Every structure is written in C-alpha cells, then in structure tokens.
Amino acid sequence: MKGPLFYAKILLFGEYGIIKDSKGLAIPYNFFKGALKTSNNLSDTAKKSNENLLKYYTYLSDTDNSIVHFRLDELKRDVQNGMYFDSSIPQGYGVGSSGALVAAIYDKYADDKITVLENLTRDKLLKLKGIFGMMESFFHGKSSGLDPLNSYLSLPILINSKDNLEPTGIPSQKEGKGAVFLLDSEQIGETEPMVSLFMNKMKNEGFRKMINEDFAKYTDACIDDFLHGNAKSLFGNVKQLSKVVLANFKPMIPKAFHKLWQHGIDSNAYYLKLCGSGGGGYILGFTPDYAKAQEILKNYKLELVYRF
Template sequence: MKGPLFYAKILLFGEYGIIKDSKGLAIPYNSYKGAFKLADVLEGDKLKSNQNLVKYFKYLKDLDTDLVSFDLVQLEQDLADGMYFESSIPQGYGVGSSGAIVAAIYDQYAKDKITVLENLTKDKLLQLKTVFGLMESFFHGTSSGLDPLNSYLSLPILIQSKNDVESVGIPYQQNGKGAVFLLDSNMIGETEPMVNIFMKKMKNDGFRKMLSEEFVIHTDACIDNFLHGDAKALFGNVKKLSKVVLDHFKPMIPKQFHALWKKGIDSNDYYLKLCGSGGGGYILGFAADFEKAKTSLAGHRLELVYRF
C-alpha cells in the first residue's frame, strides 16, 4: 500500500489575521511531502506514527458532525496491519505537517468525499475547509482548516474572509533577484500556546485596533501586490508588516531573532515575517536582492521558496 503524496504548505500572508477575518494566501510547498505506507515491522518513527494515528482514529470515531463520515472499519484495519504516515515535512515548523495527515485521511477514508477533479465551487471549498478545520482540531485545539485544504488540493488558496475561499493562480516565477525564502530557526514551535497568547492579546482594545488598522491592512495589501506581480509595492508593504509584527507579536518571535528581524528592516536587505503561528520553526523572509540577503544572513540556513 502506498498512498498518494500530500505536500507541505506555506501561508505567505494571513497568519493570525485569518482568525479575525483578514485575507490569507497559502501556497503548496513541494519540497516536503508525506504519504501512507504499510510496514511489516513497526519500529522507531514508523511505530510512533502508527501510535499517533491510532489516537487520531479514536478522535475521528468520536467526532460528532453531519458534515463528514469515515470508513472507520477500514481505517482501524489498516492501522492494525501496520499503516503509518511517512513524511519529510518537519513538525512544528509552520509548513503544515498535520495538514498533510488530515488531507491524506480524508482522501483515503472519507465517505462521499469532495474530490479534486470536481468543479470546485466556493461552496465546496468552504465545506472542505470546515471539515478540515474539525479534523485538524485534534492537533492544535482549533484550526482554520486551511493547511489540509492546501495540501489536499495542492493549489494556491486565497482566503477573502472566513466564509469566502477560492483557488487562485499566482504569477509565474521569474529569474529575477528578488525572492521569498525560509529561514530555519532551529527550534520547534507549538501552535496551541502561540494561539493562546494571541487570544489573550485580543482582549486588549489597543491590540485589536492595531490588528484592524495596521496588521490586516498591510496583509491585504501584500496579497494584492503578490497576486498582481507588483514586486516593488510588495516589498514596501512587507516592510511595514514586518515592523508591525516585531512591535506587536514579539512573543511569537524567538528572542534570539529579534535583533536579526530589526536588522532586516533597518538595512532593507531582507524583511522577516511569521511563517504560521511562530514560536520557532521556519521564519518567512522576503528580499529584493536574494544574494544580498544571503550575505546579510550568513550562518543561517535559508531555503528558496519563490523567485521574483
């Protein structure tokens, strides 16, 4: 048994904002992927994966919803036969490791599933996103459902609001100087504690005002710039966004990266932003001149995501 591949995702823009109805843009990231496999002997990481899937099976069994049902008999049998999820997607790095598992489970075991071959209307996309949100809540406490949606469809997804999602085309990559890249923090981040910090901050009037008047406005502008291929305007808005995140989301940025974050804003060599919920994992970077950014960030591991 070898299941289809499910890829990592990168939320280019919209982290935290999508919880509060701002726009979001997620793209598949094909450098990392996962698939179901069967092992004759379960040991090491294969055993750990299988045990985690058994816990997830129990969660799905108790899931009280009319939106989706699963072939739980087959799932239980496959787990007993040694099924595990083989994945190169790093966990706790903000690139959708749990989203790929959710997408794979839905693809393999959901009854009357919405398939990627259908005409994916906004209603169908929204239904999928809602189902995936319920399914992924096992891993994070709460979930927007965006990561599994992206992994399942392997298409760029634009969130206009909580009730409005669509698949979009993004401009073809150019061989220019500019780039989007990942910076490895060498730390694992956990989503739930970061979301809890955010929810606590949301009780503050000043923070809520900043979110709607600065963070969401810059995020929406970045998405519009990116989708229209306007790199010059994009870097201007990413700089503003990077500064707002440094000023107001410090707990989500590992302490040892605060100075590096500010260095990028001051030098204009690169701009950093959160990749997912933060707290570790990858940090997302934007640079008008990637070679200059690499020199400026010497000693750190960078991965190229997109070229302008």
C-alpha cells in the same frame, strides 16, 4: 502500499489575521511532503506515527458522522497492519505537518469525498474547510481547516474572509534576483500556546485596533501586490508589515531573532515575518536580492520558496 503524496503549505500572508477574518494567501510547498505507507517492520519514527494513527482513529470514531462519513473499520484494519504517515514535513515549523496527514486520511477513507477534479464552488470549499477543521482539531485544539485544505487541493488559496475562499493563480516564478525564503529558527514552535497568547492580546483595545488597521492594511496590500506581480510595491508593504509584527508580536518571535529582524528592516536587505503561529519553526523572509540576503544570513539555514 503507498498512498498519494500530500505537500506542506506556506501561509505567505495572513497569520493571526485570518483568525480575525482578514485576508490570507496560502500556497503549497512541495519541498516537503508526506504519504500513508504500510510496513511489517516499523522503524521507531514509523512506530510512533502508527500509534498516533490509532489514537486518531479513536478520535474520528467519536466525531459527528453527519458532516463526513469515514470507512473507520478499514482505517482501523490498516493501522493494525502497520500503516503510518511517512513525512518529511517538520513538525512544529508552521508548514502544515498535521494538515498533510489530515488530507491523506480524508482522501483515503472518506465516503462521497469532494475532489479537486470537480467544480470547486465556494460552498464546496467551505464544506471541505469545515470537515478539515474538525479533523485537525485533534492536533491543535482548534483549527481553521486551512492547512489540510491547501495540502489536499494542492492549489494556492486566497482567503478573503472566514466564509469566502477561492483557489487562485499566482504569477509564475521568474529567474530574478528577488525571492521568498524560509529561515530555520532551529526551535520547535507550538501552535496552541501561541494562539492562546494572541487571543489574550485581542482583549486589549489597542492591540485590536492595530490588527484591524495596520496589520490588516499591510497584509491586504501585500496579497494584492503578490498576486499582481508588483514586486517593487510588495517589498515596500512587506517592510511595513515586518515593522508591525516586530512591534506587536514579539513573544511569537524567538528572542535570538529580534536583532536580525530589525537589521533586515534597517538595511532593506530582507524583511522577515511570521510563518504560521511563530514561537519557533520557520520564519518567512522576503528579499529584493537573494544572493545578498544569503551572504548576510550565511550562518542560518535558508530554503528557497519562490523567485521574482
């Protein structure tokens, strides 16, 4: 038995800002994926996943089934028969490993599920996001539900605000020089402590002002440029966003990357930004010349996401 594939996600723009109701843009990333599988002979990794699924079954048994009803007996039976989540999505890397698992469980065990084939009204998207937020809270303490939503629908999603989401189209990739890429920090990042740190910073009036003004302004401009294919303007706005993040989110950027981050801004060869909550995992990069960026960053592992 092997279930359908669910892909990783990349929040191109909007990390932290979406917690405070500003814009975001998330895209599926099919380089990494996961599926539910069953085996009588589990490897150590599969066994660990199977044990976690049993804990997850217990968590779902205690949730409010007026929002969503799961066939829990079937889930329990499948877990006891050796079901696990077979995934290439790295955990703690900001690309939605728990989101893909949540999407897979909803797809297989939810009754009256909302599907990608129907007319996805705003109400249906918000309902799905709410269900997924509740389901993913098991992993992060608190979840927006956006990662599983992206993985489940496998569509780019534009977040206008907490209560206003829409599937969106992104310009098709070109064989240009420019690129979006992932840079591997080779450190695991944990979402919960980073989000707590952000919430504490939000108590500071100056930090709140920076989020509401500079951070939101450049994030919104980047999203607009990206969706409309304005590459030249996009790089200008990403550079400004990269500066704002380096100045105000230092604890979320692994120390070893502070200089590299600044070098990108100074040289205009690439611009870095957080991918997810930071603290490790992947760092997102934008460059007008991918070959040049690869040369400068040759000591690091890069993954190509999108070409301009």
